[in-house]
Amino acid sequence: MDLGISGRVAxxxxxxxxxxxxxxxxxxxxxxxxxVNARSADQLQRLxxxxxxxxxxxxxxxxxxxxxxxxxxxxxxxxxxxxxxxANNAGPKPGGAFEVSEEQLYxxxxxxxxxxxxxxxxxxxxxxxxxxGRLCLIASGSARQPMDNLALxxxxxxxxxxxxxxxxxxxxxxxxxxxxxxxxxHATERIVELGRQDRTYIGDPDAFxxxxxFLCSAHTAYLTGAAVVVDGGRIQGL
Numbered sequence: 001m002d003l004g005i006s007g008r009v010a011x012x013x014x015x016x017x018x019x020x021x022x023x024x025x026x027x028x029x030x031x032x033x034x035x036v037n038a039r040s041a042d043q044l045q046r047l048x049x050x051x052x053x054x055x056x057x058x059x060x061x062x063x064x065x066x067x068x069x070x071x072x073x074x075x076x077x078x079x080x081x082x083x084x085x086x087a088n089n090a091g092p093k094p095g096g097a098f099e100v101s102e103e104q105l106y107x108x109x110x111x112x113x114x115x116x117x118x119x120x121x122x123x124x125x126x127x128x129x130x131x132x133g134r135l136c137l138i139a140s141g142s143a144r145q146p147m148d149n150l151a152l153x154x155x156x157x158x159x160x161x162x163x164x165x166x167x168x169x170x171x172x173x174x175x176x177x178x179x180x181x182x183x184x185x186h187a188t189e190r191i192v193e194l195g196r197q198d199r200t201y202i203g204d205p206d207a208f209x210x211x212x213x214f215l216c217s218a219h220t221a222y223l224t225g226a227a228v229v230v231d232g233g234r235i236q237g238l
């Protein structure tokens with residue numbers, strides 16, 4: 001299927017590895033030009049060498065309050081447009097509700113909630129003005145169902161989903177869609193950190209990236225305000 005986004009421009013954060021990298025590669029395969037961000041410029045350079053589209057590298061930490069506007073400005077300066085935002089970030093550390101500190105809770109909300117909100121807010125004007133845009137926020141299955149020993153994620157991800165659902169409704173008439181994609185266990189470094197690499201069935205990051213690319217496609221104008229769960233059916237809620 002032709003996704004109808006060749007020539008468009010995407011910002012992808014935390015794109016140096018894992019699901020962010022897979023998403024960037026899937027978009028590049030559809031002819032989308034990229035502005036990619038991560039803390040490691042070297043890993044971003046390897047990504048740029050792997051794809052056949054123009055790639056602008058912007059190293060930086062997603063918790064930097066100035067970074068969202070920098071990414072948007074770089075896309076507009078380099079390519080003259082911005083069409084797609086894939087907001088990704090590293091998941092917070094494991095821990096129980098009474099094990100995590102107040103400082104850790106604020107840190108998770110900054111890194112996994114506020115950093116994404118800031119990026120969406122920074123990109124909004126450019127997308128709304130052209131009457132077309134795709135905002136895809138990579139969160140976690142914890143946005144839909146709390147997970148054992150992931151108290152920080154269980155706080156930060158639902159908070160993002162609540163804000164995103166509200167924002168999606170406000171963007172409906174503008175031609176801009178906003179969706180969450182909620183991954184379960186995929187074969188990334190994160191799965192090792194959480195000690196879940198021994199599961200018999202885990203997801204393929206490349207396949208996940210293709211789902212993100214579809215959510216950012218020309219065919220999803222009527223798909224917005226959704227939290228798309230990609231977890232092999234593990235979440236039990238209806």
